[in-house]
Amino acid sequence: MLSLSHSKRVMLDSVTHSTFLPNTSFCDPLMSWTDLFSNEEYYPAFEHQTGYSFFNDTEETKAAIKDYADSNCLKTSGTKSQDCHSHSRTSLQSSHLWEFVRDLLLSPEENCGILEWEDREQGIFRVVKSEALAKMWGQRKKNDRMTYEKLSRALRYYYKTGILERVDRRLVYKFGKNAHGWQEDKL
DNA sequence: CTGGACTTTCCTGGTT
């Protein structure tokens, strides 16, 4: 009982097999997984309102994930230096929403099942935990009033610029012609 | 200081 759900297990395991993630979270202690969930400063109001509810899981699961993430991040961070070169300044620090979403999609550690690829090749993805996504985006922008309603409005503006393309399904989006950096073979 | 890009906030109305 109380073990990780299948999907979560898969998600976590995928970290081990990950072939990309060259320079995202590990290079950015500013917003690493552990920062996000162990540092109270980052979750002031959030802590009181919904706690970690966006994981909609048990305390056990939460702890398990954290342990896994901690060990994994720490372990990996030891070899990070060589990965943090050149232009890779963006990562999860990028100021643009679509880049934030993209990078979250490309890093399972930070993702935590919030976003999921629907069709990797076509760049179609689904927002699994809308509330959690909004919270994270809010963290990034230091805005604790962010909601999925507002975040999605911003995403809708991307249809106009070709960053995203419309998909006629709830919580599903698709990267458009003008979005870059998400293709598997171009990473 | 100014203008533009990119949201953020709010809202009305429609859909699942």
Next chain:
DNA sequence: GAACCAGGAAAGTCCA
């Protein structure tokens, strides 16, 4: 009825 989706409108934030 809750959670989304569509966009218009207007205000706010950055940055060149």
